Amino acid sequence: MKKEIDFGYLENADMEQIEHISENIPPVRERDKKNILEMSIRKYDKRKNDIIAADFSDNDTVSGSEPYRRRHSLWRYIGTAAACLAVIGSLAGGVVLLRRHKGAESQITEISEPVTEAPENTAFEAPTPERAQEIVFRKGEDKDGEILLTGDNVLSAEVIRPSEESNYDYEVVVNIDSEGQKKMCDDSIFPVSVWIDGKHVSRRNCTSYYNGQFCLPCGVVEERANEIAYLINSYRPDYDISDAPLYDGCIADCLYEFEKKYDGSLATGDYTVYDVNGDSIPELFIIYTLGDGGKHYELYFFNGERYEIGCASDDYLTVNSGAHDGLVFTQTPWNSQNYKVYYVSQGRVKLIYDMNKEYNGDGSVALTINGNEVSEAKWQEMTDSISTENMEYPDELSKVFAGFGR
Amino acid sequence: MTDKEYRKLYEKSTRDAQNRLFGEYFSYVYAIVFNKLRSCASKEDIEECVSDVFADIFEHFDSETSYCGDIKGFIGTVAARRAVSFFRSISAASGRTVPMEGSGADCIADSTDLEKSTERAELRSTLLKLIDELGHPDTAIIMLKYYYGLSSSEIADIVSMESPAVRVRCTRALRRLKNKLAELDIDLKEAES
Numbered sequence: 001m002k003k004e005i006d007f008g009y010l011e012n013a014d015m016e017q018i019e020h021i022s023e024n025i026p027p028v029r030e031r032d033k034k035n036i037l038e039m040s041i042r043k044y045d046k047r048k049n050d051i052i053a054a055d056f057s058d059n060d061t062v063s064g065s066e067p068y069r070r071r072h073s074l075w076r077y078i079g080t081a082a083a084c085l086a087v088i089g090s091l092a093g094g095v096v097l098l099r100r101h102k103g104a105e106s107q108i109t110e111i112s113e114p115v116t117e118a119p120e121n122t123a124f125e126a127p128t129p130e131r132a133q134e135i136v137f138r139k140g141e142d143k144d145g146e147i148l149l150t151g152d153n154v155l156s157a158e159v160i161r162p163s164e165e166s167n168y169d170y171e172v173v174v175n176i177d178s179e180g181q182k183k184m185c186d187d188s189i190f191p192v193s194v195w196i197d198g199k200h201v202s203r204r205n206c207t208s209y210y211n212g213q214f215c216l217p218c219g220v221v222e223e224r225a226n227e228i229a230y231l232i233n234s235y236r237p238d239y240d241i242s243d244a245p246l247y248d249g250c251i252a253d254c255l256y257e258f259e260k261k262y263d264g265s266l267a268t269g270d271y272t273v274y275d276v277n278g279d280s281i282p283e284l285f286i287i288y289t290l291g292d293g294g295k296h297y298e299l300y301f302f303n304g305e306r307y308e309i310g311c312a313s314d315d316y317l318t319v320n321s322g323a324h325d326g327l328v329f330t331q332t333p334w335n336s337q338n339y340k341v342y343y344v345s346q347g348r349v350k351l352i353y354d355m356n357k358e359y360n361g362d363g364s365v366a367l368t369i370n371g372n373e374v375s376e377a378k379w380q381e382m383t384d385s386i387s388t389e390n391m392e393y394p395d396e397l398s399k400v401f402a403g404f405g406r
Numbered sequence: 407m408t409d410k411e412y413r414k415l416y417e418k419s420t421r422d423a424q425n426r427l428f429g430e431y432f433s434y435v436y437a438i439v440f441n442k443l444r445s446c447a448s449k450e451d452i453e454e455c456v457s458d459v460f461a462d463i464f465e466h467f468d469s470e471t472s473y474c475g476d477i478k479g480f481i482g483t484v485a486a487r488r489a490v491s492f493f494r495s496i497s498a499a500s501g502r503t504v505p506m507e508g509s510g511a512d513c514i515a516d517s518t519d520l521e522k523s524t525e526r527a528e529l530r531s532t533l534l535k536l537i538d539e540l541g542h543p544d545t546a547i548i549m550l551k552y553y554y555g556l557s558s559s560e561i562a563d564i565v566s567m568e569s570p571a572v573r574v575r576c577t578r579a580l581r582r583l584k585n586k587l588a589e590l591d592i593d594l595k596e597a598e599s
Contacts, residue, residue, distance in 0.1 A: 004593045007552040009530045013441055015482055020534055022437035025546045027554050028453075029563045036453050037428050040460035041421070047465055294419035314418075332417060 042175075049178065132235040136195045137214075143200070148189055153180030157232035159225045170225035174214040174232060184214075196235075201228050251284055254300055254307035258286060267291040276344045278324030283310075283344060285317060299328055299342070301349055310349025311342050339383065355382060407431075409477050412467060424464050431478070435459050435485045440554065442489035446496050455492040459485045529592070536586045543567070544579035551576055 013021065026033065135151030155175040174194075176184070183189075194201050194216060201216070216228065255271060262269075267289045273282040284300040284307050297317045300307040311317075313330045315338075320327055328342040328349075341353035357379070358366040367379040374382075407430050415423035439455045447455070462484050537548050543565045550561045558576070562569045584594050 002591050002593050003529065004595050005529050005533060005587070006595050007533075009526060009533055010553050011441070011444065013530060013534075014527075015438070015486070017530065017534060018437045018441055019434065019482075020538070021549060021553065022433040024433075024542070025549050026433055026564055027436045027440065027550065027556075029560060032453065033432060036432070036457050037425070037460070039453070039457035040428065040464065041424060043457060043461035044424075044464040047461065048468070292419055292421060294421065 046175075132196045132231040134195075134197050135232060135235050138193050138195060139189050140191065141193045141200075143195070143198075145193065148183055148192060149176060149180045151232075151235035153177050153183075154232055154235065157229040159222070159229045161222075170217075170222055172216040172225055172229045172232065174216060176214070196228075196231050201231070250302060250306050251282075254284060255286075258288075262288070262290070265290050274319065275324055276319055276328060277326035297330075299344075299349065301344055303348075310344065311340075311351070313340070353382070355379070407477060409467070412477065416467065424460075427463070427477075428460055431481050432456075432460075434478070435481060438482060438485040439489045439492075442486065442493055443496070444555075446493060451492070451496065455489055456485075458492070459488045462488060532590065532592070533587075536583055539586070540579050540582060544575060544582075547572060547576050548579050548583065 010021075028036070132151065135154060136147050137149040137153075138145035139148055140146075153176045155177055157172050157174045159170055160173055161170050192214070194214075251271075251273060255269075259266060259269060269286065269288040271287070272285040274285060275282040277283075281302045283302075286298045286300065288296050288298075290296070294314060296312065296314055298312045299310045299317055301310045302308075311328070311330075315330045315332050318329045318331070326344045328344060330338075330340045330342075332338045337357045339353065339355040340351060341355075343350050343352045354370055356366075356368045358368075360366060365376075367374050367376060369379070369382065407427065412423055412427060415426055436452075436456050439452055439459065443452050443455060459481075463481060466484070537545055540548060546565055547561055550556045550564060551558075556564075558569045558572045561567075561576075562572045565572065567575075587594050
């Protein structure tokens, strides 16, 4: 008797057959695959942040970190003064030109005509937007409504479209920090309106919040959504360099120089100010990423005039919690094969111990400190003294100073 | 990929390690999740579940250091468990479940026919073997169309061909498959739908 089958027979395959099916057959388009990867990483990051936030909230007494102050922007005043000078200069130049070319008004008119002519479809062809100076999330739609969150609570923003069908709005998904998330738990605060530099953005107000994210409906024009996401990502707290001690201004300068150095390639940047050696002059820890996903750590110390780099590492920089003993440690993750111990003192940073654990091919282990082989007991004694139980990770106390691309 | 390889990559760059793991096991995880959820979930739900699986795996390898060896088995287990959990939540939301204490629950008979299910498993293996013998890209086209239910344009994007070419190849591949099955005295029906 002839047997009959259909493709429904492929359903409920066992694991071995699934392995067979999946081999060399990508089941979705490349862009969908990319979206799923981004979704996974977003969820992973969110969970990781939640764990850190939960750990941190258990002990929210912080010492040795610099209080956040919004800069009354010296650069803003300089910028304003420069703009005024430019306007005055151009007015004065104009008057001089008019006087020189009396009777030649028709030529001036001809030159200026193309400038005043409105191009077609200008609605979303505005010049590249500047950085946002102020972002606020208000309860309700009123301009004077209660402020719920500020730009300091925003971690990142990105544009999505729930469906490729043309009648769906583009949305800007805004990720907020744990402090912001606590405030948004109350449903009665909705709808929430978002204001950037005094202007109400997004086509409709945000009416819901899910899993640490807002969705701002932005209409069907992608450029508009991109512009809003750009502005939100461009916001960053400034550093207050007024009325600060000498080194405080130098910290701001150092951060400014650092950001300038990596202009364009810096994905995230956070900093912590922590007095490692108890001399009342704090050291500066910078944690940054360059878009490759890996974190980089740098320690800066005050040399009397400015902050200078003391050490750099791709591993966590840690200090002995509350000891202020001048010691800074790095430790490779997972297998603890390499430790470095730095000593911060009298305006310099010195590597005092470089400890390595190497696994040989025959299964034996070579333990070295500063290139000299040591016994297991000695190694144990040294590593015990830098037990992670006593460690403090300065980046847990960090503040954002750069947020492009987040 | 082994866990050691993953951790080595992870030490250099977390994102690189995650990208590599995702690239290597995406199709595998997707196939497992799809197999469990195809009857009840939308494409978006399936993608959501797949992203949950990878978030679980990334998170696991952040903290767990004791596991050694090939991680494929572990990934398959995480994917299957997550898919079952997703299936339950979807079923609960859509009211498909029957409470144990509800009337009539005790009358539900076990309708499993061992003889039939064994025969079905054998035919499934035969069908997969013959599809595999079609070769690239016909194997992929048949699987994407009749297992994953994708349209010709979606398949065209995946196999880097034009949609009309996909349709032509699909028709020819199907004919070849039918012939191969006919040799084994098996009739493939309703395949054109």
